Amino acid sequence: MSRVRGRRVWQGLRYAFCAVMLILILLPLAWTVFLSLRNNVDLMRQAPLSLFGPYTLGNYGELLKNRTLFRWFFNSMVVSGFSVAGVLALSSLAGYAFGRLHFPFRNWLYAFVLMGLAIPDQSVILTRHHIFSTLHWHNTYLALILPGLSAPLGVFLMTETFRAIPKGMEDAARLDRASPFMIFWKVLLPQTVPAQASLGIYTFLLSWNDYWWPLISATRPEMFTLTEGMAAAQTNYAEVTGMGVLMAEAVLAGLPVLIIYIAFQKHIVSAITGMVKL
């Protein structure tokens, strides 16, 4: 009897907690959308805004007339997309090597890679800038993508994932005299899909949010990433009274990624839960 009540209390707490978190997370987002639908002049007035006040789509209209926002979005998608592809490719190959193959100095090399986990971007950013300056590769997609490929987290994750696959998996393929690459491609890689999914999302977000590096590498406006372009807009706002437009810009910048995530979400979840079924 008391156990049932105990469970009810737990459940009640759970729902209360979820409700509070839901409000806390949604409120700032809703506020932004609300502000984006108000007139710039009203917002300048600094008087309390009424919920019934005049709404307008003018801010969105103004934004959509300006094509640079789309260009920034395109840049971010290209950079993040290729970053994900690059990281998954490089990390999987390296993870297979460290996790399933043997070669001289393997463990030493792996430790060498792991030490890189502690290196923050800020320790290396000036020299990276100098490297790309010498090559005249700034303001290119390459400069925005390559640094992300040097991060060791992906290799760490994939190595552990490959190691965790039961030893027996490859035997059948080896009896068929398959090359190490074929074993990698046909047998082991498919087993790592959930980890790939996690790594992919993580890399995408990291790349999407990267701020300092694009700030100093992509200095021409047509090469700005969305994050960088919006930072420029944000500080420019102080000089022109476009608060409503700024809010609309925030909504437009956040929405596509959200939509992509929601579309992808089913795949991600099933991939992760798929791992459980093994």
Next chain:
Amino acid sequence: MAVSSRNEATRGWGNLLFALPFLSVYVWLLVYPLLAGIRLSLYRANLFGGEHFIAFENYVRLFCDRTFLQALGNSLMFVGLTVPVLVLLALMLALSLNRATRFAAFMRSIVFASSVLSVTVLTIIWRQVLVPDGGLLSHAAHLLNLTPVPFLSDQRFVLPSLAVITVWWSLGLPMILFLSALQQVPRSVYEAAALDRATPWSVFRRITLPAVMPAVILVAAYECALQFQVFGQPQLLTQGGPNGASRPLVLYIYETGFNHWDIGYAAAASQMLFALILVALLVPQAARWLPAFLKGRRA
């Protein structure tokens, strides 16, 4: 024989080729710049060329530099405020939402939604929540006849405010990682526990917690490393103010390098950051290894 042919196939320099693409980029863009940065920290150097060897003078100067020490303190405080709350909340969310209901799926999307925003969108949104003139909280304060709190311009509140914003923003990924750790536990274990009439608390303590603990430690260590590198939020919202109360290490490094053009000094500061992160990542390793070591000692 079968065994030796297996060994031959998995050994040999050829296998290194798989790791080579990554290793090349790694050495070129991470290891070499780190070494170059360490070298640079021993020089007095200007952003536009010109350098002058001064050995450890930069490091000495750092430790006498009030602004640097303040930035260091801010970074430590920021991590201390952010990471425990983040890990705890993300864990609670994962535990609450580890269900197959549509509501749970919906909530998971919402929590992750805040994480996919870029840092610039984040700061645009939260400035309009916290600012005392026209922000969401000040609207609420006016409705309740209270004076609005200047969260971003008061030394006492600015760092906690940034911490709140960061937690709000970072919940998604840890939550997903905890969820996948929780989902590793087969349903059969829970069913067996139910048959044994275990209380929810002991289920949590004996089954759930140990299952999720490795993920918690991993997330905590990684988030520490990540939050030591916080940059966008203070730079865009407060520019390190007021009075340097929200200037973390990275912002200090950025200002020293790009505003003061003093890149040797900035490089020295970034090596300090590196050391800090190294400690943050090694501590959980040591924590894992220490009990075993002590047990070995006692026996």
Next chain:
Amino acid sequence: MKRWLFLLALLMLASCEKPDTRPTITVQRIFGDCRAHVPKGRPATINPNGECEIITGLLDRFEAENPDIRLKIITVAWPGYDQLSAQFAADDAPDLVTMHMAVIPDYKSHHLLMPMSEDLKEQGITPDQFTPVARRAVSMDGDIYGLPFDSWTQLFHINMNLFAKAGLVKDGKPILPRNAGELLVQARQFRERTGKPYFVQSMVNERAAYARNLYTYLLAQDEVIFPDPNHIRLNTPRAREIVGLFKQIYDENMTTRDQDYGTATAAFVNGQGGVYIVGTWMIGAFDAEAATPGRPLYKGYTVVPYPVLFGDRPAAFVDGHAWVMPVKHRTPEQTQAVMRLLKFLSVHEADWTRSGHLSSMKAVITDPAYQVQPHRRDLMAITSYGQGLPIDVQRQFAIQDMLSEELAAAITGAKPVDQALHDAETRINDMLTNLS
């Protein structure tokens, strides 16, 4: 799979542009982005006398009048030096860029700017055409390193309607304090009679105004701020007095608090205070407000230089914008194009001053058409007595940043005044002595 490749190829082709053989020059500027309400080639629909609106219009006009030159305009967030430094480091600097005159010494001393006197002379522009203030700021080592575009300073922008209500108007002019004591008395009177703070100030995220206030009143007393280019002297009785006054103003609630630049500007425009300390660049915008019926500033706006609160003569801390040419390889056509743009900008400087900035050209200052614009006559003298910091002091913006941060701490009470001045001195001297 083939379908995707085909689409990708199409996308790439679509993003290719027809090859353009005109000389292209990159022009990088601050002043904000307002393309949304300034359609290309047409007048601005809002705020026609704003900095952003005028410069956008000018550059559009240049392009229209010079179809054989292609302009690539990059707008950067104020002050734009992080990007510029990164661009220089990447060997990718723009052809022409706006630069504060205070910053020219930094870039020039690192050999990053091209001397311009020869080329400007060919276009008919000589240094004696500049105002004394402007000429001082761009002349170094016997050459000119920038084309002056304006001089600006901070001013007291006054809401005359509120001043009248407070009894501080006489014969149509504002009554201004003649020393610190009078300021406090008048400010209290203002508060009593209008219920609003005397000052509107940008105090949050503010990295310039504090320093400028201090510089102005130190210069008014002939105080030597930089005994040599590598040392600053701040912890002096006079400095303490000045900062103490601003602190008292803050403590007694005679100023708005917790506002950043955008919010403070909006507050002044909405009639939330009597005097807004901000620069010349807002004159155009505020005049527009003063002409709009129903607005708090309607028929009630004037602007004056800082009243003489310390010392015995007026002083103004002055800076200005100039157009500089980064050192880079240019084809002769590009150099010609840059020079033509510079000539155009110099000729239309009077247009730029509609924003409120003071002109840097003698011809404009002495032109009756210029003087007849609102307030200009009151401010003209500044172009002679205004001063910047000594031109051999480097990193003036970084100094301004650090100084403002410490002064903000002192004024808001986070630190004692002499501690703040001492810390500012230490930090600035530390940076200056470690310059390489």
